[in-house]
Amino acid sequence: MSHIAVERNRRKQMNEHLKVLRSLTPCFYIKRGDQASIIGGVIEFIKELHQELGACCNSPVADVEAKISGSNVVLKIISRRTPGQVVKIISVLERSSFEVLHLNISSMEETVLYSFVIKIGLECQLSVEELVFEVQQTLRSDDTA
Structure with a gap:
């Protein structure tokens, strides 16, 4: 498999995982749809879940x-x-x-x-x-x- 195909597959998997994370996180934690905002929102949600x-x-x-x-x-x-x-x-x-x-x-x-x-x-x-x-x-x- 070529390097380009491997990278394309990695990006596809990342986008799928980000979609799942976004769907599992209440929307008020995610202000924008970019990757950094989704990950940041998920981190905040998990922190708050740990604090009940x-x-x-x-x-x-x-x-x-x-x-x-x-x-x-x-x-x-x-x-x-x-x-x-x-x-x-x-x-x-x-x-x-x-x-x-x-x-x-x-x-x-x-x-x-x-x-x-x-x-x-x-x-x-x-x-x-x-x-x-x-x-x-x-x-x-x-x-x-």
């Missing part, structure tokens, strides 16, 4: 916690139960390009615990901190209504 990336926000309205688990997010919300609340939360998630894979609802008297497992969509641009903030804002608007 998460965010939480506690307020009088609700306690909201989100943690990345692979290509999914585990979202837990404890709040005072109000009518239509879960529909509003799901709307926020869907608008932000998350897909609800699993939802468990537990309640006791006036308190409710929502446990979501959500898939990070390709179009998603939110960090977990921003997700927690968006959910908090939605619950605050419930509280003032």
Whole structure:
């Protein structure tokens, strides 16, 4: 096999591996499509996975916690139960390009615990901190209504 053919094959394999890395990494880690940006984004994603990336926000309205688990997010919300609340939360998630894979609802008297497992969509641009903030804002608007 000639040197040119070997090099062509190596580049083809590199591009295929980069495509796989890009597909396994949430899109908000990769800002551009060039090789260096893809590799840099993957490195950041792996670093954060090692730290069990998460965010939480506690307020009088609700306690909201989100943690990345692979290509999914585990979202837990404890709040005072109000009518239509879960529909509003799901709307926020869907608008932000998350897909609800699993939802468990537990309640006791006036308190409710929502446990979501959500898939990070390709179009998603939110960090977990921003997700927690968006959910908090939605619950605050419930509280003032």
